[in-house]
Amino acid sequence: MRHRLTVVPAGLVLAVAAMMGAGGPSDPQPSGESLLDERFGMQIAPIYLLLRGDVQADLKLEPRQIAAARNLAASLMERGRRLRGMPEQAARTERLNIDEQMAGWLRHALSEAQQERLSQVTLQWEGATAFGRSAVADYLELNEQQQSALGLLLRETEQVRRKRRLSPLEVDKITARARTVLTPDQQQKWKAVIGPSCRFRFGGTQPANEGAAPAPRVTARPTTAPHR
Numbered sequence: 001m002r003h004r005l006t007v008v009p010a011g012l013v014l015a016v017a018a019m020m021g022a023g024g025p026s027d028p029q030p031s032g033e034s035l036l037d038e039r040f041g042m043q044i045a046p047i048y049l050l051l052r053g054d055v056q057a058d059l060k061l062e063p064r065q066i067a068a069a070r071n072l073a074a075s076l077m078e079r080g081r082r083l084r085g086m087p088e089q090a091a092r093t094e095r096l097n098i099d100e101q102m103a104g105w106l107r108h109a110l111s112e113a114q115q116e117r118l119s120q121v122t123l124q125w126e127g128a129t130a131f132g133r134s135a136v137a138d139y140l141e142l143n144e145q146q147q148s149a150l151g152l153l154l155r156e157t158e159q160v161r162r163k164r165r166l167s168p169l170e171v172d173k174i175t176a177r178a179r180t181v182l183t184p185d186q187q188q189k190w191k192a193v194i195g196p197s198c199r200f201r202f203g204g205t206q207p208a209n210e211g212a213a214p215a216p217r218v219t220a221r222p223t224t225a226p227h228r
Contacts, residue, residue, distance in 0.1 A: 037202045041127045041157075041171035046118050047073055047102050055121055058198045059114045072105050120195035127175035129154060139193070140186045149181050168202050 036044075036052055049055045050069040061069075079098055083091045106115060123130045130136050131150045142150070157174055160166065166174075179187060 038165060040125060040168055040200070040202065041129060041166060041174065042161075043126050043129050043132070044122065045076075045102060046106065046122045047076065049118065049121060049125060052200075054199060054201045055118075058121060059110075059117050061114070065109055068105075068109055072102070076102060117195065120193070121198045123194045124198050125200070127171055128157065128178035131178055131181075140182065140189055142182075142186070146181050150178055153178055153181075168200070 036048060047069060050059075050061065050066070051073060056066055076098055079094065083094055086094065106118070110118065123136070128150070131140075131142070132154050137147060153174070157166075179190065182190060
């Protein structure tokens with residue numbers, strides 16, 4: 001049985017695009033550290049994960065797909081920067097257009113298997129924050145008590161994140177805490193929907209079950225995307 005939960009979230013493209021600064025998606029940080037590393041455990045637009053070498057390898061992307069993903073990310077970031085100063089209604093419409101462009105590209109540029117795997121990898125990357133998505137809450141059939149407990153954990157995590165960067169190991173521990181809120185049946189559904197572990201790499205190291213490739217240069221620290 002295939003477990004499908006597509007993650008192409010409205011509103012997240014610009015949460016990333018607006019903080020990318022002036023650097024292009026192929027311009028790595030001199031230190032080897034990337035914005036995407038800093039966003040481990042946070043909600044993220046799937047297109048940006050395709051800029052990472054570890055994710056590219058996991059999805060077995062072809063060079064043409066990688067080049068196209070970089071071009072699209074650069075285009076979305078440029079459109080995101082143009083939102084500044086737009087009237088609210090116009091900006092909202094443009095955000096939806098950007099999200100639709102990303103979703104359309106993912107559907108046409110990736111195979112069905114790659115799309116499903118990207119959704120799995122996105123959920124693994126987000127960890128506990130993925131439980132803040134309405135689509136995930138609905139899929140797991142979280143009750144009000146569970147959603148309240150998870151919401152409290154996410155708020156506490158965000159308070160810590162505002163003070164300092166969380167290590168990959170800390171993010172993994174927070175995700176493990178979040179999973180304890182789930183029933184055994186929900187934990188099995190979650191395990192099935194995230195698939196095999198993606199070995200993310202961060203700055204030459206990797207956490208126990210996940211792990212960094214060149215990513216865009218940034219000029220501002222990231223802010224947390226809204227939970228959806």
